[in-house]
Amino acid sequence: xxxxxxxxxxxxxxxxxxxxxxxxxxxxxxxxxxxxxxxxxxxxxxxxxxxxxxxxxxxxxxxxxxxxxxxxxxxxxxxxxxxxxxxxxxxxxxxxxxxxxxxxxxxxxxxxxxxxxxxxxxxxxxxxxxxxxxxxxxxxxxxxxxxxxxxxxxxxxxxxxxxxxxxxxxxxxxxxxxxxxxxxxxxxxxxxxxxxxxxxxxxxxxxxxxxxxxxxxxxxxxxxxxxxxxxxxxxxxxxxxxxxxxxxxxxxxxxxxxxxxxx
Numbered sequence: 001x002x003x004x005x006x007x008x009x010x011x012x013x014x015x016x017x018x019x020x021x022x023x024x025x026x027x028x029x030x031x032x033x034x035x036x037x038x039x040x041x042x043x044x045x046x047x048x049x050x051x052x053x054x055x056x057x058x059x060x061x062x063x064x065x066x067x068x069x070x071x072x073x074x075x076x077x078x079x080x081x082x083x084x085x086x087x088x089x090x091x092x093x094x095x096x097x098x099x100x101x102x103x104x105x106x107x108x109x110x111x112x113x114x115x116x117x118x119x120x121x122x123x124x125x126x127x128x129x130x131x132x133x134x135x136x137x138x139x140x141x142x143x144x145x146x147x148x149x150x151x152x153x154x155x156x157x158x159x160x161x162x163x164x165x166x167x168x169x170x171x172x173x174x175x176x177x178x179x180x181x182x183x184x185x186x187x188x189x190x191x192x193x194x195x196x197x198x199x200x201x202x203x204x205x206x207x208x209x210x211x212x213x214x215x216x217x218x219x220x221x222x223x224x225x226x227x228x229x230x231x232x233x234x235x236x237x238x239x240x241x242x243x244x245x246x247x248x249x250x251x252x253x254x255x256x257x258x259x260x261x262x263x
Contacts, residue, residue: 018229019260024067026076044257052101089122098125125149194226217259224263
């Protein structure tokens with residue numbers, strides 16, 4: 001079992017839902033980003049999504065776009081993102097880490113080299129938003145062969161004809177995008193999301209976590225109540241962008257995590 005599988009099994013045995021937190025690697029700078037990342041598990045985070053900064057983030061709203069720009073200006077690279085993971089793993093061998101971003105930086109490094117380095121650093125999964133199932137041979141299948149989960153996105157527009165393609169090579173969990181549009185753009189409604197999560201779970205047999213449109217403990221609780229977990233990204237990234245000290249960021253993460261865990 002991977003760390004992701006073990007985490008969902010442990011949470012399931014305890015009757016709890018997962019809280020997944022997203023931060024942008026290198027935002028606002030390398031050292032501060034490492035500091036925040038190391039503090040996430042103690043603040044109640046079950047799985048860390050670590051964004052790979054990229055110049056053209058098509059699925060991201062203004063908050064995460066600005067985070068990527070800050071990170072790139074501060075000198076963040078894919079190599080430095082892997083170094084963040086190595087530093088984190090020196091003190092935490094159990095919390096799953098999922099890299100989330102776009103294919104260009106991976107392609108530029110070379111898939112084989114990237115996967116070898118990612119696995120050695122301690123990466124457990126990938127979410128690559130611009131590689132559809134039709135391109136599974138490009139990265140998804142090699143990643144799975146390397147022991148790294150390839151996590152699929154499902155959306156409100158994913159119909160029953162499309163869902164089997166998404167399920168075919170998915171692993172780890174499925175990330176259900178609760179709204180159409182970009183990150184941070186709107187609030188999600190649990191009543192609308194619940195039936196869709198059940199449909200995706202039935203088709204894939206994997207845990208389903210819900211992201212996009214979740215910015216409060218109440219929303220995290222509501223979404224975790226109809227899914228296997230909730231993801232919060234923009235609300236955390238905004239605090240970092242506002243220059244809040246690390247302890248304030250982590251305290252807010254703690255309240256968000258508590259919401260999901262109460263579901």
